[in-house]
Amino acid sequence: MMKKNSFLHVDLDAFFASVEQLDNPQYKGKPVIVGGLPGDRRSVVSTCSYEARRYGVHSAMPTAKAKQLCPNGIFLRGRMKRYHEKSYEVMSIFRDFSPDVQQMSVDEAFIDLTGTEKLFGLPENTAFEIKRRVKKETGLTVSVGLATNRYVAKIASGISKPDGFFQVKDGDEEAFMLSLPLDKLWGAGSKTRQRLNSCGFYTMKDVHNAPLSTLSTLFGTHTGNFLYNAVRGIDSDLFEGEAKSHSISAEQTFPFDLTDIYIIETELLELSYDVFFRLLKENCNGKTVQVKIRYDDFSTVTVSGTYPRNIATSDDLFEKSCALLRKKYEFGRGIRLLGIAVQNLENGMDDAQYELFDFGEGKKKAVEKALYSMQKKDSSLYVRKARNFIKKHD
DNA sequence: TCTGGGGTCCTAGGACCC
DNA sequence: TCTGGGGTCCTAGGACCC
Numbered sequence: 001m002m003k004k005n006s007f008l009h010v011d012l013d014a015f016f017a018s019v020e021q022l023d024n025p026q027y028k029g030k031p032v033i034v035g036g037l038p039g040d041r042r043s044v045v046s047t048c049s050y051e052a053r054r055y056g057v058h059s060a061m062p063t064a065k066a067k068q069l070c071p072n073g074i075f076l077r078g079r080m081k082r083y084h085e086k087s088y089e090v091m092s093i094f095r096d097f098s099p100d101v102q103q104m105s106v107d108e109a110f111i112d113l114t115g116t117e118k119l120f121g122l123p124e125n126t127a128f129e130i131k132r133r134v135k136k137e138t139g140l141t142v143s144v145g146l147a148t149n150r151y152v153a154k155i156a157s158g159i160s161k162p163d164g165f166f167q168v169k170d171g172d173e174e175a176f177m178l179s180l181p182l183d184k185l186w187g188a189g190s191k192t193r194q195r196l197n198s199c200g201f202y203t204m205k206d207v208h209n210a211p212l213s214t215l216s217t218l219f220g221t222h223t224g225n226f227l228y229n230a231v232r233g234i235d236s237d238l239f240e241g242e243a244k245s246h247s248i249s250a251e252q253t254f255p256f257d258l259t260d261i262y263i264i265e266t267e268l269l270e271l272s273y274d275v276f277f278r279l280l281k282e283n284c285n286g287k288t289v290q291v292k293i294r295y296d297d298f299s300t301v302t303v304s305g306t307y308p309r310n311i312a313t314s315d316d317l318f319e320k321s322c323a324l325l326r327k328k329y330e331f332g333r334g335i336r337l338l339g340i341a342v343q344n345l346e347n348g349m350d351d352a353q354y355e356l357f358d359f360g361e362g363k364k365k366a367v368e369k370a371l372y373s374m375q376k377k378d379s380s381l382y383v384r385k386a387r388n389f390i391k392k393h394d
Numbered sequence: 395t396c397t398g399g400g401g402t403c404c405t406a407g408g409a410c411c412c
Numbered sequence: 413t414c415t416g417g418g419g420t421c422c423t424a425g426g427a428c429c430c
Contacts, residue, residue: 036398044398046430059430065395105401105430189428222404223427243402253398288422298397302424339399 004170006113006123009145009153010130012090013162015107016078017049019086022139031073033057038067038075041255042336046078050162089138096133097126102239108157110150110239127165148173149235155186173233178204185230187238192223207231248282249290250274251339257296258335268321270388271340276314279342280372285310288343289317291324296334303328304343311342313364 012018016034021027031052036043043063055070066073087106094101097120100112111130113123120126127144134142141163145156152173159166168176182193182203199218201207207215208231216224229236250271258264268291279285289311290304303324311317321340329335 042397046398060398062395062397065397068395107430187428191427220405238403245402247401249400251399290423300425304423306422337398341401 003115004148006116007147007150007153008111008113008123008127008130009147009150009157010094010109010111011143011145011157011161012087012107013141013143014047014049014053015087015140016047016083017052018140019079019083020074020076021049022086023082027074031055031057031070033063033066033070033073033075034078035066035075036063037077038063042253048073086138086140090134090140090142093130093133093137097130104239110153124165124167127167131163131165147233149233150239151186151230151235152176152233154239155180155184158184168233174231177231177233178208180204182207185227187226187230192219195219196227204231245343246284246345247286247341247343248275248278248284248345249339249341250278251292251337253294253337254335258338259332261331264325264329264335264338265322266387267338268325268340269318270384271338272314272318272321273384273388275340275342276311276317276368277372279311279345280369282345284345284347286342286345287311289320289324290339290341290343291321291328292337292339292341293325293329293335294337294339295330296336298336300337301328306344313368315364317342 017032020032020034021030027049029051030049031054032049033045033052034048035046040063045057045059045061045063045066047059048057048066052066052070052073055073057066057070057073063075067075083106091101091103091109094109094111098111098113098116102110102112104110113120113126116126117123120129123146127146131142131144134140143157143161143164145153145159145166145168147153147156147168148170152168155177156166156168157164182188182196182201185193185204185207188196195218196202196207201210207227210228212224212228215227218224219227226236226238252267252271254267258267287308287310288304288306290302292300292302294300305320305324307320311320317340325338
C-alpha cells in the first residue's frame with residue numbers, strides 16, 4: 001500500500017501580541033492590542049492577545065472600537081523588525097524536521113513530513129517535538145494541524161487554538177470537513193459566504209449535496225471546483241507551486257482626505273521613493289505601474305500602465321505615477337488612500353538597457369544606488385526630496 | 395466603530411495578430 | 413467584401429488572506 005502524505009500546518013498564536021508579552025513580562029496575562037493607538041485616526045488592530053479577545057477585540061477591528069470594548073487594553077504599535085527576528089528563529093526550528101518548509105507568512109508555515117518517519121518517528125510525535133522546541137527555544141506557542149494534505153492541515157491547526165494540536169487521520173478528511181460550520185471553509189470569505197447563503201447553502205453538508213456542475217454554474221469554474229473539493233477535504237492545490245507574479249507596493253491612508261493636487265502628488269513622490277528603494281533592495285524590477293485611489297466613500301479605483309522599459313529611477317516611477325493618477329482621478333473628490341505598485345517583477349535591474357537608452361537616467365540611477373547603500377549601512381538615515389520635508393513641517 | 399498595509403490569484407473584456 | 417476562431421497581452425476590478 002502506498003504511504004500517505006503527511007503535512008503539518010503550524011501557526012504562531014497571537015504572534016505580535018505574544019512577542020510583546022515575551023519582551024515585556026509586565027504585559028503577561030493582560031489584554032495586549034498591537035496596531036494603531038487609540039488616538040490614531042483610521043487605524044485598525046493588527047493582532048491582539050487572547051486576553052483582549054475575551055473583550056471581543058479581533059484583528060482588523062478599528063482601534064477606536066477596540067478601545068471602547070477594552071478600555072484598559074495595552075495598545076502598542078507593531079515592531080515588525082522584532083517580529084521578523086522571532087519568526088526567523090521559529091522557521092529555523094521547522095527546518096530541522098523537514099527540507100520542505102513552505103512559509104506562508106510571518107507567522108505560519110506548512111511542513112511536509114512525508115517520508116521523515118524513519119528519522120523522526122510518527123508525524124504526531126514530530127508535531128509535539130516541534131511545539132516543545134519552539135516553546136523552549138523561543139518562548140512562543142504554536143498551534144499545529146496534521147493531515148494528509150495541506151488544505152485540511154491548515155483547517156485543523158485552527159481547531160484547538162491556542163497551543164493546540166489537531167490531527168485528521170487518513171480517510172477522515174471528508175467527515176472532518178462536514179463536521180465544521182461553513183465559516184471554517186478557508187478560501188471562501190464573507191462575499192462568497194453571502195452568495196452561498198443567497199443560493200440556499202448554509203452548511204458544509206448543503207454544499208456537499210450540490211453537484212459540481214451546479215457549483216460551477218453558480219460560482220464559476222474555479223470557485224466551483226474549489227468549493228466542491230474543499231467540503232470533501234480535497235486539496236485544490238491552492239498552496240502548490242511557486243507564485244507566478246510578483247509585485248512590490250506601498251500605500252498610505254491619510255488621517256484626513258486629500259483634494260489638493262500638489263499635496264496628492266507630494267504623497268505620490270513619497271510612495272515612489274518607498275517602492276523604488278524596495279525594488280533596489282530586492283534586486284528586481286518591472287515595467288507595469290499601478291496607482292490605487294481610495295475615495296472618501298471607500299470606493300477604490302486603480303489605473304495601470306505597462307511601459308517598454310523597466311522603472312529607471314524613483315523620479316521615473318514618480319512621473320509615471322502622476323501621469324496615471326491624472327488619467328484616473330476625479331479632480332475635487334476627497335482621497336483617503338493612495339498606493340503605488342510595480343507589478344510583474346523580474347530579478348535583476350537590466351543595466352545593459354541604460355547604456356543604449358540613456359536619457360540622463362543612468363546618472364540618477366547611480367546616485368540612487370549610492371543612496372541605497374548608504375541607507376543600508378545606516379538605517380537611521382532618511383533620504384527624501386526637499387518637497388517631502390516641506391510637507392512634514394507644515 | 396467606520397473601515398491598515400502588503401500581498402496573490404481570478405475573471406472578463408478589449409486589442410491585436412495569425 | 414465579409415468574417416471565424418484561437419492565442420496572447422493588457423487592464424480594471426474584485427475576492428481573499430495574514
